[in-house]
Amino acid sequence: MTERRLVLALDTATPSVVTGVVALTGDGPQTLAQRVVDDHRRHAEVLTTLISEVLAEAGIGGADLAAVVVGCGPGPFTGLRVGMATAAAYGDALGLPVYGVCSxxxxxxxxxxxxxxxxxxxxxxxxxxxxxxxxxxxxxxxxxxxxxxxxxxxxxxxxxxxxxxxxxxxxxYALPVAAVTAPTAASLVAVAAGAIRVGAVPETLTPLYLRRPDAVELKDQRRKSLLG
The missing domain is CATH 3.40.1170 (MutS, DNA mismatch repair protein, domain I)
Incomplete structure (x- = not known):
């Protein structure tokens, strides 16, 4: 019998807040519940509520989860930090491995x-x-x-x-445009599926900013202006 693992997935690297519960089996990821909110200004406000909603819809509690998967960007500093900090907190509180993937x-x-x-x-x-x-x-x-x-x-x-x-x-771009605008809960789990199945120890969560945060750059600019 193929083992079934329940995974909490979330991503805040794009303008959309994505979270869901996914069942990972030998046939691949199957979405049990998912929420997507398209509002980059409300990542921190809605994420915890959305997680509670998908767990309730899937009919499970935190103790039923086998892992957490989170998108690590690239993405803007503030939004990306919300998702990664939340994933790390859930993993720590529930004793779950947290796998970071490229969004x-x-x-x-x-x-x-x-x-x-x-x-x-x-x-x-x-x-x-x-x-x-x-x-x-x-x-x-x-x-x-x-x-x-x-x-x-x-x-x-x-x-x-x-x-x-x-x-x-x-x-x-002179290309057909796909309807996909953000990760899905299932696609986040798909990227980490191999590691989850073998129980690999997750690497340290590392955000893919690809450039320095705006606050740091503004601070440096101000310092340069003061130094003349």
Whole structure:
């Protein structure tokens, strides 16, 4: 009998807050409950409530979980920190392993699972603010370039056949646009599935900022102005 593992998944690296409960079996991840809120200004306000809702809908408690998976970006400093801190806190409180995954990898996995890209090349771009995007390119689900951050027009699309990610940026490329705009609970778990199945010890959660936080840069600019 194939072992069934229940996993809590969450991501706050994009403008969407994503959380869900996923059953990981030999047939792959199966979503039991999921919530998505598209409001980058309310990550901290809604995340804990959404987690309570998906656990209740799945009919389980924290003690039933086998692991937590969280998107580690790339993403803006404040939003990304909310999701990772919450995941770490749940893992610590419940004694669960917490697996960090690249959020762009999870978006690419969601595209592949949706049959919008027939195992071809997928370009993923998400809003990095400051008129820039975070990006990665994938072949057959494997990342072959990125993650990186740059102006949208500077992204090398390579042989991408479809683009997915943040609306308003995906339409800048001469490519079909996938309906996937953020990771799903199932795609987050899919990226970490191999490690979860073998009970691998998770690596330390490390955020993929790809650049310094705005607050640090402003502080440095002020220091330079004072020094003349």
């Amino acid at each position: 762009l990898d999870a978006i690419a996995a969601a595209v592949t699972e949706s049959d919008e890209a027939d195992a071809g090349d997928v370009l993923v771009v998400t809003d990095a603010r400051r008129r820039e995007v975070y990006w990665g390119r994938y072949t057959g689900g494997a990342r072959v370039a990125g993650p990186d951050v740059c102006a949208p027009d500077a992204v090398p699309p390579g042989g991408a056949e479809v683009v997915a990610g943040t609306p308003g940026f995906t339409d800048r």
